[in-house]
Amino acid sequence: MILNKNFDLIVVGGGAAGIMSAIISARDGKSVLLLEKLPKIASKLKATGGGRCNLTNTLSNEEFMAKFGRDGRFMQDALGAFDHKALIGFFKDIGVETHAPDGFRIFPTSHSSSTIISALEDELRTLHVEVLCSQKVQKLLHVEDKIVGIETPSDTFYASNVVVATGGLGYPTLGAQGDGYEMAQELGHKTTELYPAMMPLKTKDEWVKNCRADTIAKAELRVDLKKHNKLRATGDLIFTSNGIRGPVVLDFAREITPLLSKYGELSILANLTKGMNEEQLNQHLKKEVETNPHAEILKHICTLLPEALSLALLDLAGIDPKSKYGKISGSSKAKLINILAWTPLTINGHDGFKMAMITRGGINLKEINPRTMQSKLIDGLYFCGEVMNLDGPCGGYNLQWSFASGYLAGLLKK
Structure with missing residues (x-):
């Protein structure tokens, strides 16, 4: 049980994007609460790349963005701050070696997602990030146009910054239910049409x-x-x-x-x-x-x-x-x-979303500041990862985007 109810940052969603946001913010000395509705964090990350965890790839940022289509340039600031080289360096710093056996796709040398997850969990503990699992966030709290916290069925936590990293609708067995879309819509954000993808x-x-x-x-x-x-x-x-x-x-x-x-x-x-x-x-x-x-x-x-x-x-x-x-x-x-x-x-x-690895569509990018991942509608509200209307092909694209957008959101720039 967490006695403290007040934090600098609350992260909703314990996937790749949310974990990165929590780590980056905690490294900056912020008090951070990470909430995950499943019994464990990083469930989808565990299944990535057939369990081998294709983290990213070796493309230049320009080539990388082009693979996402016309909205790819939205990633420019995030990749500028945290590209594949920075991601490799980040994992090396927390004890995970990586390589690109085919010269393109980058994996942990263990070729096991468990290596990645263990290192991330260790870093969260080292930084004293409070992690609560089996916690479904049902509402984002705000006063006028400022975020003030979140509400679960059993508790309320307060923070002047909240990162929504709830993912999409793909793989519902791994927790995907579209919670983030609903919470964002309640605060005035628009969501594009949602389609299952990668299946x-x-x-x-x-x-x-x-x-x-x-x-x-x-x-x-x-x-x-x-x-x-x-x-x-x-x-x-x-x-x-x-x-x-x-x-x-x-x-x-x-x-x-x-x-x-x-x-x-x-x-x-x-x-x-x-x-x-x-x-x-x-x-x-x-x-x-x-x-x-x-x-x-x-x-x-x-x-x-x-x-x-x-x-x-x-x-x-x-x-x-x-x-x-x-x-x-x-x-x-x-x-x-x-x-x-x-x-x-x-x-x-x-077979619909039950077989989809990712979701096509999401929160309208026009309502998010690409330099910070902060909402243009609600001060202190940030989005990262698949919950936004941006998806790429196979080959480490979507995971790199999750980490990069999570990194930028975790900086909490106003």
């Missing part, structure tokens, strides 16, 4: 269930809709019993879920042949036939793709897999080449 997608195409054994490397996905045909993503793809998943799908889902909400279903095209275009595919097959003129067409296609997928695409083209290439009509060959270059798929659903 598998379902397809209308039933043939995908026959192709589950293989990972398709360097697949490219794009929307087959003129108005949105610039939406693309590249990476490894895996077919499932009812759709597609893998890194490329997680990235692509950020763009797809708002469109699915609008159109109901969406046609996309997938290049599954490592970027080869129609001409390159045509030349490849001609060379294969010259090398082995008596082979069945299936054998030739299997030089490009796994057998199960080769069979599925031949079926889409209406071609018997036992046919000889020379016996196939010109129109059938053309159709096959087109399908190999851009395989059509129809996305018709997803």
Whole structure:
């Protein structure tokens, strides 16, 4: 039980952003209370990167911001104060070594999120940050346009500064309920439409269930809709019993879920042949036939793709897999080449927020000062991390943003 009810700062949410805010403020000599509604802090951080904890990446700040789209520049001040190099230095200072085994993604050398969480917990204890778990904040208290504290079902705590770091709606099993949106709205803040992001997608195409054994490397996905045909993503793809998943799908889902909400279903095209275009595919097959003129067409296609997928695409083209290439009509060959270059798929659903790693949407950025993360409406109220309307792709982007925005919020600049 905490007897003290008054603090310099109260942080609502014990994820990456909230923990960073608490640490930075406590290092500045502030008294800090960190409230988390789950029994333990950092539950979502524990699951990040499949438990390996991809902290950040090696991109320059300009390249990093570009990956977030048109609102990416909102991060300029936060990254200027706390970029990936600063984050690496921070963790080194608290005893965690990091590395980038692929030259891009940065992990703790242990490749375990437990290493990160233990170090953060130790630092919170060292700095005498009061941490209360199993505490759901239900209301932000304010007098006119100034924050004065927070209220839980059983208690009230007071502070002239409150950081809201409650995350989004993704992974409700890890505590996501959208509390921060509701609390902010009660104080006059606006929230954009919220969509689940970073998750598998379902397809209308039933043939995908026959192709589950293989990972398709360097697949490219794009929307087959003129108005949105610039939406693309590249990476490894895996077919499932009812759709597609893998890194490329997680990235692509950020763009797809708002469109699915609008159109109901969406046609996309997938290049599954490592970027080869129609001409390159045509030349490849001609060379294969010259090398082995008596082979069945299936054998030739299997030089490009796994057998199960080769069979599925031949079926889409209406071609018997036992046919000889020379016996196939010109129109059938053309159709096959087109399908190999851009395989059509129809996305018709997803599993919603229960499978979403992040949320697309959040508190309107126009109402937050990017130099401080402080609300433009309520003095002493700060936001950081996923609760704001800013999300990025896979690869350490969202965690870096959480730490950087948490750092800036924790400075408590007026």
